[in-house]
Amino acid sequence: MTRVMAQLAMVMNLDKCIGCHTCSVTCKQAWTNRAGTEYVWFNNVETRPGQGYPRTYEDQDKWKGGWELNRRGRLQLKAGGRLKKLLTIFANPLMPSIGDYYEPWTYDYDRLFSAPVTEDTPVARPRSLITGEPTKIKWSANWDDDLAGAPELAPADPVLRKVSDQVKLEFERAFMFYLPRICEHCLNPSCVASCPSGAMYKRSEDGIVLVDQDRCRGWRMCVTGCPYKKVYFNHRTGKAEKCTFCYPRVEVGIPTVCSETCVGRLRYIGLILYDADRVAEAASTPDEKALYEAQKSVMLDPRDPEVIAAARASGIPEDWLEAAENSPIHKLIFDYGVALPLHPEYRTMPMVWYIPPLSPVVDVLRETGHDGERAGNLFGAIDALRIPIGYLAELFSAGDPEPVRAVLRRLAAMRSYMRGINLAGERDESIPAAVGLEGDQIEEMYRLLAIAPYGERYVIPKAHAEQGARLEELATGCSLDYEGGPGMGGPFGEASGPPAPVAVENFHALKERQATDDLGRADELRGRVNLLNWDGKGTPDGLFPKRKDKS
Amino acid sequence: MNALDVTLWVVAPYVALTVFVLGHIWRYRYDKFGWTTRSSQMYESRLLRIGSPLFHFGILVVLLGHIGGLVIPKNWTEAAGVSEHAYHLTAVVLGTVAGVCTVAGLAILVYRRRTVGPVFTATTRNDKLMYALLALTIALGLAATVVANVLGGGYDYRTTISPWFRSVFYLQPEGHLMAAAPILFKLHALSAMVLFAVWPFTRLVHMLTAPVGYLTRPYIVYRSRDDRAGSRPPRRGWEPAGRP
Numbered sequence: 001m002t003r004v005m006a007q008l009a010m011v012m013n014l015d016k017c018i019g020c021h022t023c024s025v026t027c028k029q030a031w032t033n034r035a036g037t038e039y040v041w042f043n044n045v046e047t048r049p050g051q052g053y054p055r056t057y058e059d060q061d062k063w064k065g066g067w068e069l070n071r072r073g074r075l076q077l078k079a080g081g082r083l084k085k086l087l088t089i090f091a092n093p094l095m096p097s098i099g100d101y102y103e104p105w106t107y108d109y110d111r112l113f114s115a116p117v118t119e120d121t122p123v124a125r126p127r128s129l130i131t132g133e134p135t136k137i138k139w140s141a142n143w144d145d146d147l148a149g150a151p152e153l154a155p156a157d158p159v160l161r162k163v164s165d166q167v168k169l170e171f172e173r174a175f176m177f178y179l180p181r182i183c184e185h186c187l188n189p190s191c192v193a194s195c196p197s198g199a200m201y202k203r204s205e206d207g208i209v210l211v212d213q214d215r216c217r218g219w220r221m222c223v224t225g226c227p228y229k230k231v232y233f234n235h236r237t238g239k240a241e242k243c244t245f246c247y248p249r250v251e252v253g254i255p256t257v258c259s260e261t262c263v264g265r266l267r268y269i270g271l272i273l274y275d276a277d278r279v280a281e282a283a284s285t286p287d288e289k290a291l292y293e294a295q296k297s298v299m300l301d302p303r304d305p306e307v308i309a310a311a312r313a314s315g316i317p318e319d320w321l322e323a324a325e326n327s328p329i330h331k332l333i334f335d336y337g338v339a340l341p342l343h344p345e346y347r348t349m350p351m352v353w354y355i356p357p358l359s360p361v362v363d364v365l366r367e368t369g370h371d372g373e374r375a376g377n378l379f380g381a382i383d384a385l386r387i388p389i390g391y392l393a394e395l396f397s398a399g400d401p402e403p404v405r406a407v408l409r410r411l412a413a414m415r416s417y418m419r420g421i422n423l424a425g426e427r428d429e430s431i432p433a434a435v436g437l438e439g440d441q442i443e444e445m446y447r448l449l450a451i452a453p454y455g456e457r458y459v460i461p462k463a464h465a466e467q468g469a470r471l472e473e474l475a476t477g478c479s480l481d482y483e484g485g486p487g488m489g490g491p492f493g494e495a496s497g498p499p500a501p502v503a504v505e506n507f508h509a510l511k512e513r514q515a516t517d518d519l520g521r522a523d524e525l526r527g528r529v530n531l532l533n534w535d536g537k538g539t540p541d542g543l544f545p546k547r548k549d550k551s
Numbered sequence: 552m553n554a555l556d557v558t559l560w561v562v563a564p565y566v567a568l569t570v571f572v573l574g575h576i577w578r579y580r581y582d583k584f585g586w587t588t589r590s591s592q593m594y595e596s597r598l599l600r601i602g603s604p605l606f607h608f609g610i611l612v613v614l615l616g617h618i619g620g621l622v623i624p625k626n627w628t629e630a631a632g633v634s635e636h637a638y639h640l641t642a643v644v645l646g647t648v649a650g651v652c653t654v655a656g657l658a659i660l661v662y663r664r665r666t667v668g669p670v671f672t673a674t675t676r677n678d679k680l681m682y683a684l685l686a687l688t689i690a691l692g693l694a695a696t697v698v699a700n701v702l703g704g705g706y707d708y709r710t711t712i713s714p715w716f717r718s719v720f721y722l723q724p725e726g727h728l729m730a731a732a733p734i735l736f737k738l739h740a741l742s743a744m745v746l747f748a749v750w751p752f753t754r755l756v757h758m759l760t761a762p763v764g765y766l767t768r769p770y771i772v773y774r775s776r777d778d779r780a781g782s783r784p785p786r787r788g789w790e791p792a793g794r795p
Contacts, residue, residue: 082766089762090603091592098593098669130594131668193770196762201774212774214583217760218590235673238589463776 004300004311005276006320007187007207007351008245008269008460009329010259011339012180013449014357015411016266019146019178021045023258023267027182030257031244036236038104038129041141042243043258045180049154049391050144054100057229058343059158064094065227066190066346067283075284075347077190079224085196094224098235102139104129130235147176162399163390175360175388179395180266182258183230183243184342184350185209187274187298188283191242194225200240205463206271207351208245216240227346251463254507259458268448270327270459271320272351273300273311283347289400291344298349302330323461328448329353336437336445338407340396355449356396356404358411360388373419375431378412410435414449417442552727559741560726564719567744574751575759588757594669598659606656612649613692616642621716625709635707643700650693657686681753688742695735712736 027043046052060066064079079085079094107124115122128135144153154160185202189209192200199215200222202208211222211231218238222231231242246256250269254260259267275298282294300307302324311321324330332339332355339353361381365372372378382389382405389401389408397403413435420428421443432442448456534540578586592599620642628638661682664670699706715728729740750756 086762086765090607091596091600093600095592095596097596131672133668189771192772195772196765197760198762198764198768198772201772204773204775214586216587217757217762218587219762220590220592233590233593235591235593237584238587239584 002278002300002307002310003276004273004307004314004316005204005207006311006316006324007272007274008185008250009207009272009327009351009353010182010256011268011329011332011353011355013264013266013268013355014177014179015355015359016264017045017178017180017357018264019045019047020263021142022261022263023180024141026257026261027243030246032241034236036234037232037241039098039101039141040232040234040241042230042232043180043182044141045178046142047145047147048177048179048395049150049157049160049174050147051153051156053102053141054096054229055139056156056158057096057227060227060346063096063224063227063229065225065229066348067188067193068347069284069286073284073286075188075280077193077225078227079194079221085194085221089196089219089221092220092224095220095233096223096229098130099139102141102143103135105135105137108134147174150174159391159394162394163387175363175391177357177360179354180258181228181230181342182256182352183209183245184228184348184352185243185245186351187279187295187349188347189226190346190348191222191226191231194221195219195240196221200231203247206245206247206250208247208250209242210244210247211240211242213237213239213241227343227348228350249507250460252507253460253462255458255460265457268328268332268457270329271302271324271461272327272329272333273302273307273316273324274298275300279349283349288345288398291347292341292397292400292403295341295344295349296333299330299333301334302327317461317464320461323459326459328452328457328459331445331448336410336441336448338410338445338449340403340407342395343398344396345398354396355411356392356407358408358415361385361408361412362415364388373416375413375416375428375434378416379409379434382408382412406435410437410445413437414442414446418446552730556726556730559737560715560729561724563741563744564724567748568719570748571750574748575756578751578756586756586760587754589673589754591664591670591673594673595663595667598663598667602656602659602663604656605652606660609649609651609653609656610689612645613653613689616646616649620709621713624713624717638709639700639705639707643696646696647693647701650689650696653689654693657689661686677753681749681755684742684746684749685755688739688746691735691739691742695733695739698735699733706733706736708732708736712740 023043024041024045028041031037031042032040041053044053052058057063057065060078066078067075068078070076077085080088105126105128107126109124111122111124125134126137127133144150147154185208187207189200189202192202192209195216196219197215197217199212199217201210201212203210216239218233218240220233220240222240222242223229223233225231231240233239234241246258249256249260255267255269259269278298282298283291285291285294300311302308302311302321308321311324312318316324329339333353338355340356341350341353343350358378361378362372364385365377365381370377370381389404390399392404392408393399393401413431417428417431417439420426420431427439429439432439437445534543629635664674664678664682711728711732715725718725718728729737732740
């Protein structure tokens with residue numbers, strides 16, 4: 001019997017990313033706005049081609065992240081086995097320094113107020129947050145944003161270096177797109193395998209990879225082990241930290257902060273069911289180019305009765321099975337076949353997938369005066385253009401252009417098929433047929449990619465109350481077992497009954513505040529005041545005790 | 552044996568041991584989050600790459616040497632056919648090499664800590680005290696070995712210091728043995744006792760969680776939300792209802 005496990009996964013549609021960094025900023029506000037994590041961005045947005053963050057992290061000849069196959073064809077950590085890890089524990093030779101990320105800084109804002117009256121306007125000079133000394137800003141998390149400095153910087157892009165022997169880089173014909181990145185929450189996480197203390201783990205309920213802060217001893221091997229360099233070292237606390245997939249939010253059924261705030265609405269979250277016993281076997285596939293298909297083969301069809309029975313036997317609850325069935329992730333990977341993993345050749349089985357951008361192709365067509373919406377033109381361009389396709393293939397399919405080409409052809413087909421419907425009212429069924437889809441499927445795919453509402457983009461089952469007796473919210477010892485959610489009074493009137501989880505309460509309070517004209521209304525809090533959401537305006541009910549009338 | 556000797560060689564060892572053991576238990580229970588190496592490799596790795604392995608491997612050999620010299624009785628090694636001369640030669644040569652490595656590594660690390668801005672800023676008072684004690688203990692130990700064996704005619708600590716060390720653990724402390732030892736050995740032992748007493752309250756705790764389990768555990772660790780104890784286990788009388 002297969003051992004079925006559930007995994008929360010994400011897909012990002014790169015065509016819709018405008019590079020606004022809202023995801024990065026809101027994530028930073030939520031998770032890494034503390035001392036010691038100044039340089040840390042659990043979510044960052046890179047401009048490609050570009051060096052990325054930390055610089056050239058994809059150059060695994062240098063950083064040795066991820067897995068490789070040894071001579072006997074078995075998986076081993078690229079940075080070395082267990083013994084080698086322990087022998088290099090005193091000075092990890094493969095750890096990026098702060099300079100590889102960037103030296104975080106602040107400004108001498110106080111100078112603006114405290115400077116004496118002079119002819120010249122006082123300036124706030126940058127100061128390093130590492131040394132506290134005045135510093136010169138030389139690099140940052142997105143220094144090469146929008147191809148800034150690309151003629152000098154982009155040639156060092158490890159992905160571009162792989163394809164550059166095919167085609168000489170011509171910057172007047174440069175292409176560009178944005179790549180938002182979070183932790184991949186891999187099925188075969190090399191950071192977890194690298195942790196000497198066993199402090200990193202994969203949650204068996206939802207597959208989120210976390211660091212146990214009480215067990216981490218700061219050996220720093222996870223930073224080396226992760227090929228995406230998405231585990232960071234908090235230099236103040238001496239502990240590793242990483243993207244948490246916003247577990248306190250997803251446990252109550254709301255999406256991660258980066259997804260919630262995404263301006264382009266390009267992120268999708270849903271469940272994937274997979275066969276846990278076959279992960280290592282699939283990750284050991286000898287041919288790197290076959291790893292994409294191998295990873296797909298590990299994932300199970302949530303509508304297959306046999307899979308459902310096995311999942312039940314493995315203890316996956318019914319509402320999770322239902323969520324898996326409606327998962328937008330499964331649809332994008334399998335039904336429409338448009339999502340691809342990032343760097344499958346690292347053999348970690350990443351679970352944040354991407355829909356590669358068609359826009360570089362459309363841009364080239366438009367610049368050469370062709371109709372960038374016509375199926376024939378697009379198909380021809382996809383077959384002919386080697387630079388963008390080669391580059392995308394190095395990112396998403398270990399250099400094999402065919403999967404990328406197939407995805408782009410489907411996106412192109414959707415583009416021209418939907419244009420036919422919208423402008424001419426005609427359905428050219430030859431277009432979907434050319435990419436192996438039905439017209440209805442194309443329309444469904446269009447709906448999911450373009451206009452799907454919140455509830456279809458994020459299908460996140462709540463963590464179970466009966467499992468969650470010890471959820472983080474419950475560190476205080478209350479019960480998560482509540483019905484109807486916030487706003488429901490208990491059996492003895494308002495404010496009776498168990499309290500709602502803080503994350504739910506914050507979420508609803510915030511929504512209320514965004515939607516209401518009144519200031520500081522807090523009816524739904526049953527007489528209590530949520531100070532986390534009080535913006536200082538007005539006096540919400542319950543902030544002060546009611547005055548006793550003297551009359 | 553006067554009162555001072557009793558205090559130093561009978562009372563002090565037990566005080567140091569008690570603080571060492573109870574201190575670790577207390578720290579493990581109440582400050583797991585602070586239980587870390589507090590690595591500064593992020594800030595600087597060029598000097599660290601030389602200094603840190605030199606120091607750590609050196610001190611590990613020194614530790615093995617201490618176990619060999621203090622814990623294993625002389626008559627055991629003699630029964631195994633190791634002559635006094637052979638033992639002495641190995642101990643002095645190996646001890647000096649390891650000692651020099653340790654001191655050189657420590658010197659590089661202290662120099663780095665003082666001169667590299669970010670590393671110095673990240674150094675707490677606790678760290679400074681720890682470094683002072685550690686350096687003092689190592690320097691005294693190396694000095695005792697060099698003075699007694701290289702400059703002097705040799706001192707057989709295995710007939711005095713080692714029996715005293717073991718007697719402390721047999722709970723029949725023989726303080727008079729230590730009272731008769733040369734002054735450098737006495738000072739070394741004293742500074743070591745102070746070091747052991749502050750040990751649980753410094754970053755040295757990382758030694759006790761050396762990750763040897765990594766060699767045998769499976770690569771991928773799965774943990775369930777359920778069996779995670781959480782940051783605070785439910786207190787007595789507050790267990791959630793409806794659970795078996």
